[in-house]
Amino acid sequence: MKQFMTLLIREVREWQTAIIIILSLSVLAMVGSSFALHKGARVLEDEGVTIRYGDDDDDDDYDEDSVYFGDIDDLDDEEWLSPKEWMHYGLDPFYLHKSNPHLVLFLWSHFLRSSISMLNAGLLLLALFYLADALYKERADRSTYFYRSQPVTDTALIGSKLLVGTAGIALLSWLLSLVWVAYAQATFPAEIEAMLTATGRSVAQIAVLDLMGDWFVFQLVQTIWLLPYALYLLLVSAAARSRPLLVAIAIPVLLVVLLRLLGGNAAIVALLFDNIPAVGDMLFEQWQGRIGDFAAPGKTLELFNSFSGYIISPRTLWSLAASAVLVVATWFAYRRNFVPS
Amino acid sequence: MDDFIRLQGVSKSFGSTRALNNVTLEIPAGRIVGLVGPNGAGKTTLLRAITGEIAYDGDINVLGLEPTAQRARLMESTGVIHDVAVLPPWMKVSHLLDYASGIRPSFNRQRCEELLQKTAVTLNRKVRQLSKGMKTQLHLALVLATETRLLVLDEPTHGLDILFRKRLYNSVLEDYYDQDKSVLISTHQVEEVEHILSDVIFIREGAVMLYTTMDALRSEFVQLTTTAEQADEVRQLKPLSEHDLFGKKVFLLRSVDPAKLKGLGEVQAPTVADVFVALMGGVA
Numbered sequence: 166m167k168q169f170m171t172l173l174i175r176e177v178r179e180w181q182t183a184i185i186i187i188l189s190l191s192v193l194a195m196v197g198s199s200f201a202l203h204k205g206a207r208v209l210e211d212e213g214v215t216i217r218y219g220d221d222d223d224d225d226d227y228d229e230d231s232v233y234f235g236d237i238d239d240l241d242d243e244e245w246l247s248p249k250e251w252m253h254y255g256l257d258p259f260y261l262h263k264s265n266p267h268l269v270l271f272l273w274s275h276f277l278r279s280s281i282s283m284l285n286a287g288l289l290l291l292a293l294f295y296l297a298d299a300l301y302k303e304r305a306d307r308s309t310y311f312y313r314s315q316p317v318t319d320t321a322l323i324g325s326k327l328l329v330g331t332a333g334i335a336l337l338s339w340l341l342s343l344v345w346v347a348y349a350q351a352t353f354p355a356e357i358e359a360m361l362t363a364t365g366r367s368v369a370q371i372a373v374l375d376l377m378g379d380w381f382v383f384q385l386v387q388t389i390w391l392l393p394y395a396l397y398l399l400l401v402s403a404a405a406r407s408r409p410l411l412v413a414i415a416i417p418v419l420l421v422v423l424l425r426l427l428g429g430n431a432a433i434v435a436l437l438f439d440n441i442p443a444v445g446d447m448l449f450e451q452w453q454g455r456i457g458d459f460a461a462p463g464k465t466l467e468l469f470n471s472f473s474g475y476i477i478s479p480r481t482l483w484s485l486a487a488s489a490v491l492v493v494a495t496w497f498a499y500r501r502n503f504v505p506s
Numbered sequence: 507m508d509d510f511i512r513l514q515g516v517s518k519s520f521g522s523t524r525a526l527n528n529v530t531l532e533i534p535a536g537r538i539v540g541l542v543g544p545n546g547a548g549k550t551t552l553l554r555a556i557t558g559e560i561a562y563d564g565d566i567n568v569l570g571l572e573p574t575a576q577r578a579r580l581m582e583s584t585g586v587i588h589d590v591a592v593l594p595p596w597m598k599v600s601h602l603l604d605y606a607s608g609i610r611p612s613f614n615r616q617r618c619e620e621l622l623q624k625t626a627v628t629l630n631r632k633v634r635q636l637s638k639g640m641k642t643q644l645h646l647a648l649v650l651a652t653e654t655r656l657l658v659l660d661e662p663t664h665g666l667d668i669l670f671r672k673r674l675y676n677s678v679l680e681d682y683y684d685q686d687k688s689v690l691i692s693t694h695q696v697e698e699v700e701h702i703l704s705d706v707i708f709i710r711e712g713a714v715m716l717y718t719t720m721d722a723l724r725s726e727f728v729q730l731t732t733t734a735e736q737a738d739e740v741r742q743l744k745p746l747s748e749h750d751l752f753g754k755k756v757f758l759l760r761s762v763d764p765a766k767l768k769g770l771g772e773v774q775a776p777t778v779a780d781v782f783v784a785l786m787g788g789v790a
Contacts, residue, residue, distance in 0.1 A: 171608025178601055179594075308594040311645075313559060314586035315609045318578040500561075 168317065172325035173333075176299075180329075183291060184337075191284070191341055198280070199352050206354035269357055270366050274468050277349060277371070281342040281380060282448060288341075289391075292334040296398035297410035299326040300499055304403075319499055323399065323492075331395050335384040343377055365462030372465045379451070379469040386447065386475045390440040390484050396491035403498040440484060447475055510535045510656060510688045511556060516564035518551055518712075525551040526562065527712035533705070535655075536685040538678075540699055541692040542782055543709035549692040550589065552709065553660050556690070557586055569655060582610070585649035589661030589692075591641045595634035599627060599644060610652050618651035621681070639670040646674060650681045657682055657689045663698070671698055678702070700778040710786055724775045727784075728764070730757045732771030740770055747784035758784040 177184065300323070303309040312322060353368045361367055401413040417434050424431040451470040475481070511533040518526040525548045533539055543549050555562045558573030558580055566573050571580045593602065599622070606613045622629070625643045627636060636644065642662060649657065657678065663671040679702050683689060693699055700706075706723060708716040718726070732740055737755045741748070743766060745757040758776055759767075767773050776784075 168609055171605060174608070175601075175605055179596055303594070306595055307588075307590055307592050310559075310586075310588045310590075310592040311594065313577070314557065314581060314584075314588075314592075315606075316578045316581040317609060321578075 169321055169325060172317065172321060173329060176325060176329040176333075179302075180295060183295075187288070187291065187337075188341075191345070194280075195345060195348050198349070202352075203354045206357045269361055270368065270370065270466065273353070273368060274371060274466060277346055277376070278452060278468050280345060280349070284341055284345065285338045285384075285387075288334050288338045292330050292395065293398065294410065295334070296326075296330040296395050297402055297413055299330060300399060300402040300495075301405055301409040304502065319496060323403075323495060323499055327395065327399060327492075330399070331388050331392060335388045339377070339381055339384050342380055346373055346376060370464060370466045372467050375465075376468050379467075379472055382472040382476070383448065383451075383469070386472050386481070387444050389476075389481050390444055392484055393440065393487040393491055394438070396488050396495055400491055400495045400498055403495055404502055440480060443480060447472065510537075510569060511690070512565075512567045513556075514565040516552075516555060516562050516566055518548075518555060518560065518562045525712050526555065529564070529712070529714055531707070531714060531717060533688060533690070535688055537704045538683060538689040538702055539691065539705040539707060540696060540703040540778070541690060541707050541709060542694075542696045542778065544786060545694075547709045548712035549709055550660055551712070553658055553690065553692055557581075557584060557658055582612070583654050584656045584658060585652055585654045586658045587642070587645050587649060587660065587662045589664045591638060593633045593641055593645055596632065598630060598632050599636075600629040602633065602644070602648070603629070606648050606652070612653035613648075614651045614653070618647050621647035621650060621677075639666050642666060642670065642674065646677060650677060655687050657687065659689065659691045659693075661692055661694065663693065663695065671695070675699055675702055696778045696782060703778070706778055708782060708785055715785055716781075720778075723778065723781060726761055727776050727781050728759050728762060728767065729774045729776040729780060730759060730767055730771050731755070731774070732757065736770055743767075746781075 303312060313319075350368055350371065350373060358368070398409075398413050401416070402409045405412045417438065421431045421434050423429075424434065451472055453468055453470055511531065513529050513531040516526055516529040517524065527548075529548075529552065541549050541552065551560065554560045555566060556568055556573060558568075558575075558577030561574055568580055569583050573580055597605070603615055603618055606618070607615050619629070622644065625640065625647070627640050627644050627647075633641060633644070646662075659678070663674055666674070675698065678689060678691075683702075691699055691703075696706075700720070703720050705717070705719050707714055727746075730740060730745075731751070732755050734753075734755055737748075737757075740755070740757050740759075743757075743759055743762050745759045747758045749756050754771075758780055764773070
């Protein structure tokens, strides 16, 4: 166990610069968004703004998704009533569009989910670079000779890299999301909080614990579904003579081109990579409250439905089976290939 | 005495190139063995087979273990230094010591730091910032601070100056070697190590040409310096080699009765390099 922990620490140390950059960017994003939120809140408070949300591109077409803050008889004005103006009207709901009271909460919930989704996407990008480089880098700088002169099995060595590139990234994504959500909820702009309170609503309605629980399960399912691709990258990393990431991307592209030239069905390649869009589909299928008035006063807001239904699924089974094959292939490739010739 | 290393009919090919050709060896404990051969002779391949880094045909048993299948266990008792700088360049020296502490239960960090204090290597520097000689010193300190039974050195002094080379071999002798351990050294510069060797192996084209103890080598081979007039008489003894030196003739002879050499000239024990050149450089 101590040995495996040492291998994990080695991986973290090797990538500590990238991790520090990510953490710094996250802190910067937190502070930056906090500043932007307060700035935006002040604009909203002082002037009112027009925000359009929904799928209607036609300016004259308003539906329930349209964000509108103003007199219901003056919809064509396309203006929000600023909180000050709203206060002036004595908070009479008559002056509000029927979806307005939960508007801020509605937007806030989207903001929270979007930000943790983007953070997740950023870390997946890091995983892509990490996994493509994981076994290649030590071969390129010949330190593989040193590592293999240590009493560590190839299985433990490959396992440590796979664990960091999959579960490690997922855990980092979840932890950063947790910190981010806690920070965002705690620094919700006071300028617009008063407006929310006046409507009997609060950001505290957002079920943060439930959100993080759902997000943890999402990370788990995402990790399993993307495991074959992580192992594919490791395999290329163990076998490529140069530029492993480029090779990893070029192989499916060339396969598609070749199949098309030979008159074969290139859809099979897309099918092999189908788990990637499936992760996005899963996210949006469980993304609650995209439309409708879900923010009644006092009602707890769950931002995602449960992801647990995806754990036991044909896609999971396929992912695990493909991963098993790729683990064996990676192990053999690693044993065979020492330094890039 | 138990065999530390035993090879039986070991062969290895890379494509059409045969790097090892039916090698059979038995090396007991407590030996310092020099593996000597020209470039491409198969020295590194042999060492990599012994340390389980490459697959091979035949049987190898090192410290009672099969190297490729039980490499991790074998490495618990084996230290290896390669001919090229292989320490991870991005690591700090202190991190490298952390790594060794976590990976090898028998690693003595305090001893390693003591060994490093005798060098210019400092703990807060990255490996990439060290000179080649310092990297070798660091690697050697890591190996010497670990309790192992076998030390494999593959051209460890490659690219180092004479001071580093001397210090390295002195360290091996003073800080590592005892009667329960063996050292396997592959080198081109045999003259630098022959004073510490107990055995020598000559290898050429993947085959072992000679495997003997240094004592046997010194008693089996003699170098005779004689005059041109007596050269024909010496040639009757079928010398392994012959060359001119300052107007005299120098012969290397094998398994010759010393009585037959009396009166023929000056008899000396040859160096390993002399024997190597005689055997590998073509028979006179």
